[in-house]
Amino acid sequence: MKLIHPGEPGYQARRKAFLGTLTERLPALIACCATESDVVAALDLARARGMPFALRGGGHSFADHSSTTGLLIDLSAMKTLVPGPEEVRAGAGVRVGELAESLAAHGRLVPCGWCQDVGVVGAVLGGGYGVLSRLYGLGADHLLAARVVLADGRITDAPEDLLWALRGAGGGNFAVVTEVTLRTRPIVPITVVQAICPYTRAADLVEAWQHHLPEAPGEVNLEIAVICGDEPEEEPYAVLFGAVAGTEEQARKVLADLPPLEQVSLTPLDGPAAARHHAYADGGPGAVTDLPPGERPGLRLNKSGFFPGRLPRAAIDDLLERLAADRVYGEIRDLEFVPWGGAIARANGGAFAHRTPRFLLKQSVQVGFRATGERRHEAHAWLCASWARLTPWTRGVYPNYPDADLPGWPAAYHGESLERLREVKAAYDPGGLFAFAQSL
Secondary structure, three states, X not given: OEEEOOOOOOOHHHOOOEEOOOOOOOOOEEEEOOOHHHHHHHHHHHHHHOOOEEEEOOOOOOOOOOOOOOEEEEOOOXXXXXXXXXXXXXXXOOEHHHHHHHHHOOOEEOOOEOOOOOEHHHHHXXXXXXXXXXXXXXXXXXXXXXXXXXXXXXXXXXXXXXXXXXXXXXXXXXXXXXXXXXXXXXXXXXXXXXXXXXXXXXXXHHHHHHHXXXXXXXXXXXXXXXXXXXXXXXXXXXXXXXXXXXXXXXXXXXXXXXXXXXXXXXXXXXHHHHHHOOOOOOOOOOOOOXXXXXXXXXXXXXXXXXXXXXXXXXXXXXXXXXXXXXXXOOEEEEEXXXXXXXXXXXXXXXXXXXXXXXXXXXXEEEEOXXXXXXXXXXXXXHHHHHHHOOHHHOOXXXXXXXXXXXXXXXXXXXXXXXXXXXXXXXXXXOOOOOOOOOXX
16 A cells, blocks of 8 residues: 655645535545555554545545545555456446446446546446436446445455445445446447537527436437536537437437527447447536646536426526526536436336436536635535525435535435435444545
8 A cells, every 4th residue: 555645746646626615625645555455454544543534436526525634545546447248347446438448349338427537436336327327227227246345344245235225325435345346238329419509599498308308218318518608708508418329310300309409410429439438518528637736726516406397497597597697707607407217217226216307407617726715605606596596396416416515415315215324334334434524
């Protein structure tokens, strides 16, 4: 196990480029783990020194649950990646893009993640929504087995009750997950869709989308992003993007149910290219940039919720009006509408509690590296006020989109699974070793 202290090589590289909270938490010490024995040693070190700790695989927690002022247990070097005929073993440091690349050569995929740089294990433990999840299910639904380091230091395969909890509620709550075994699926041909909708017609697009896309066949996975860039004089715009598991003709039939779109791009992909596809509204991979030397991290805040029914048109109009009102130079605002349903709606023997919503909506605000403390607080206040107007229609929150401000977060994240999850917690971590701001 390698230890890194502040100021030593490798410390700066582990700072996040964008924070999910208003305050950066810098670790007193970093433990770089490459083996399960290293993880045991890191936990022993935290206990011996009485240090709080955080686990980090990909480091993409929206609420910075993978950050700490104590011991940061860095699992990014745990890169086991062993494909089999219908399953794959992946270590805690494997990223979505690495998994896709490895499996593509074998004609297989795991429907987990939209961003190539997100850690596979962390994504799976919180749900693991991906490009083909409406066709195949969530990443959590594909979890067959897990290697874990328990609170008492034992290294073992997760027993069935713990494995149930790890399928959608396992992020940092019960044990250190060092490796997962995931079921894989056949690659299917897809048509990648991207189209622009002017802001003046964005409300029409959202209204039509919420009627049709959550009820579309599982082969269809098209999101909407509404984006206000950091130049206030630039017009906001909406983007319809995603994939249809099928032909270009099938994709056009889906678009026929929506208002007219501009700059429509339909790109057929097959084989490895289809398996590797992970792209956001801008057509890019959605990767988080590195923090430039000498800079303070930027701020990227998110609010989200599941919607069991349709948003009234008046609420859509209000949401879009507030998104574009009183814009500030250097501040990016966006909305992301994600269709649920399809294979996601089928229960698969795990703790993930959100099977029945129509859609998921995430609202974000971002300011850059050099934004002042006052500017950061203003962005946070704007987001809180804007999202509060939507809460009458929300029911539950996606565990992989944690919100540091969220009241009643245990029930919001875990719903009807909460009581059983607390029983699993008591069985495997009775002393509460695995603790963070929103741990069970």
